[in-house]
Amino acid sequence: MEQLSHAVCEIRRYPGKCLTHKHSFGQLLFALEGRMMIDTGPQFLELEEDQCYYLPPHCVHTFEAKDRHQFLVVDVPLRFLQSNHQQVQADHHGRLISLDERLRSLRFLLLDESGRGASSSGPLDDLVHYLSKAILTQPKYRSIEYIHAHFNEPITIEQLAAVEHYHPAYYQQWFKKITGKNPSEYIRELRLNEAERLLRETAWSVTDIACHVGYSHPASFIRAFVRHRGVTPHVFRQNI
Incomplete structure (x- = not known):
């Protein structure tokens, strides 16, 4: 299974069919347009605009993009998550996050970084490390x-x-x-x-x-x- 050395931040579109997989890194999904169905087994939801979903490493999930869509996808290296293991161990099936003003600002910075390519791996790593820590070390369960x-x-x-x-x-x-x-x-x-x-x-x-x-x-x-x-x-x- 692929290991990441640096964070990856991209705008992605997906085929209009159900896909099932898992990955060895964490992932943050921001809905920019359209919706995505996500099923992790015990949790089933539709990710909509102005929401973020955290997928932990090794979480098997089925997903299907709905209608016209695009998503900001952040692949988070495992090393960014290991230091937060105790805080996030209960999140092994993912977590839906409503965006507050701070997270919207971070999303804006991520969108800016998504257009810079691999050369910005340093600043992007710093930003993603900060974002993952902000989200995962201060859990707010609705x-x-x-x-x-x-x-x-x-x-x-x-x-x-x-x-x-x-x-x-x-x-x-x-x-x-x-x-x-x-x-x-x-x-x-x-x-x-x-x-x-x-x-x-x-x-x-x-x-x-x-x-x-x-x-x-x-x-x-x-x-x-x-x-x-x-x-x-x-x-x-x-x-x-």
């Missing part, structure tokens, strides 16, 4: 961000899996690898941590706090709090 924004509302595994474009069964395995907890444990911990804060900082009743953090019945909240802290909410507040 379903986890969703949980933090909506933890006091009903949330299903199907909802969370859809946010990450994963099948629900795989999503639970992926989530535990990322956080060390299953989704229900993670949500429960967020709710009870917020309940602790409210018990410390407000005079709200236990019933009001239970409702605010997402429990329909105060009794369910009290049982969960006792398992979490070993005391009832009333006793916890008295001991502050």
